[in-house]
Amino acid sequence: MTETVERERAAGQRKVLAALALAQFICSFAGSNMNVMINDISTDLDTTVQGVQVAITVFLLVMAALMIPGGKLTDRYGRKRCFLTGLVVYAIGALLSAAAPGLGVLILGNSILEGVGTALLIPPVYILATLLYPDLTSRARAFGTIMALGGIGAAAGPLIGGLITTAVSWRAAFVFQALIIAVIVLLSRHMDDPLPPDPTRTFDTLGAILSSAGLVLVVMGILAADNDIWLMIALLVLGAGVLWWFFRYVRAREASGREPLLSLSLFRNRTSNLGLVTQNVQWLMLMGVSFTVAAYLQVVRHYDAIQTGIIFTAATLGLLLTSLSAERLAERRSQRTLVMTGFVVCILGVVVLVVLAAAYTTAWAFVPGLLLIGLGLGVMLTPSVNVVQSSFPEERQGEISGLSRSVSNLGSSFGTAIAGTILVSGLTRGAYAAAMLSLAVIGLAGLAAATRLPRQTDPTHTPRRAARERPGA
Structure with a gap:
């Protein structure tokens, strides 16, 4: 009887983790899949490449701007309620985007409603993963799964979006998002909230x-x-x-x-601050590379959506290989070592992308660099999140989760805005190289922050223990 109950509990926990990971997947997918639809959307909606860039950036920006309030609302209304509400808002935005007659409606559906929905549903993902998996190793496995799906969503977004756009229409990609949301809702039916909501909590x-x-x-x-x-x-x-x-x-x-809304004491934790910097730079590089390479391939080299998406498969495979090894890597190497290694490999990948693209006209020239970037990101995404979330006790998970996701999504916004602005200003080979090298320079700043992380991480340092060690936190 006990074994049956235990199996049912484990199966239920797997469903919850699948729901959390799929939620991160679809939100990351939404941030990158439009990159391969630039020509199709701009033609269909009678807009420009810059107009599509604005739509992508505003989506990322709305997520970043509202993520802190979204994390705070989980304390008052509960993590499950915020998660499900966010899913519904997101689905409405996706369906509205699919039917958009012009850029304005697309921005309302994709950039605003999907952005608001994401800000509500993503903080609970990381709070629940932190609370349901109390030790560093199991949490690394959970975060590894979530970040793997998130990274794959961002890296495979161009491929999946390209396949759907070529086979059906760019509008069908938004219907695909709504269908995934329906699956997540089904998986979340038996989700339990480890902490009860506190309706007395004020909202700033x-x-x-x-x-x-x-x-x-x-x-x-x-x-x-x-x-x-x-x-x-x-x-x-x-x-x-x-x-x-x-x-x-x-x-x-x-x-x-x-x-x-946000206690300034969160910024007094040096380890967390450094982890937040690395998160910001990681997503800046990922989304900056995704937009820059996709726009360059379509506008300058005239590749279609599916050709562009296939090229990005290299980054997806690299990220998948290393992300799914997060638990094993966490057992063998310190968080600091993993984050530093990831940045070195990513920066090398950016340099390889620039050099080979300048030397060769074949599409294969983009594969080695994208593969290296995927491998590097997969190594460091999970430990960076683990460093930040594990630095605070249970009662502060709403705050730090919102701040953490806001910082990461702000990095995504900066990546698309900075690299995209440089590229769109010229849309030439020189502008492509300048945009990519700017990302490499920013990556060096992330590497510098990673070198200052603690050399060792105590694997028994959980949120509950943190609460006992810092009762006044």
């Missing part, structure tokens, strides 16, 4: 508005770089001012004894 509305507005202004400033340098400067300065106002407001709210 003004803090949410200030943080979101500041991030939006900064990214929009980057997007304005190729059109109006003065507008870019104005938006960046205004965004920095709003973020400064946000942090001043948070400090005052904490001093008065009220709960802020």
Whole structure:
């Protein structure tokens, strides 16, 4: 009888992990699959490459801007409720995008509604994984599965999107997303929330508005770089001012004894801060490379959607190989070593992409570099998340999960905005090289942060233990 109950419990836990991993997959897929639809969408909706870039970047930006408030809402309304609500909002956005008659409706469905849905459903993914898997090794396995599906979604997005676009239409790719959401809802039926919701928790509305507005202004400033340098400067300065106002407001709210949207004490953990930097740079490189290579192949080399997607298979295979080995790698190597190794391999991959693309006209020239980037990302995505989530106790998982996902998605926004702006300004071989090399330079900053991570990680250091060690946290 006991064995039967245990088997049922294990099967239920596998379904929950499958739901969490698929949720990360579809959100990452949404951020990259449109890269191979640039020509089809711009022609069908009578817009430009820059218009599609804006739609992609705004989706990533909405996720980043609302991820912190989304994480905070999980404490008040519960992780399962926020997860399911996010899935419904996302599905509505996907179906609206599939029927979009113009760029404006596409931005509403894909960039806004899917972005809001993602901000609600992604923080619970990482909170639940952290709470359901209490030790470092099992959590590494769970995060490895989630990050593998997330990385595959981002890396295979161009291939899957290309196949669907070529076989049916770019609109069918959004119907595909809605179908995956339906599967996730079915898998989530028996999901249990390890912590009960606390309806008495306050929600800092003004803090949410200030943080979101500041991030939006900064990214929009980057997007304005190729059109109006003065507008870019104005938006960046205004965004920095709003973020400064946000942090001043948070400090005052904490001093008065009220709960802020984001406690500044989260930034007093040096290990977590370094892990957040590495997360930001990893997703910046992944999404920056994805947009730049896809746009270059389609606009400059005139490849169609499926040809472009097939080339990206190299990155998908590399990421799959290393991500699914996360548990074994965590047992043998420190988190610091894995993150450093990942950055070195990724930077090398970017350099190889630039050199071979300049020397050869064949599509095979892109394969070695993309393979290296996939391998590098797969090595370091999981340990970076594990470092951050494991640095805080249970009662702070809502805050840190929201911050962690916001930082990662902000990196995705920056990657598309920075590299995309450089590329779109010229759409030439020189612009492609400049965009890629800018990503490599930023990767060096991520590597520098990784070298400062602790050399050893205590495998018994769980959120529960962290709570006992830092009762005042």
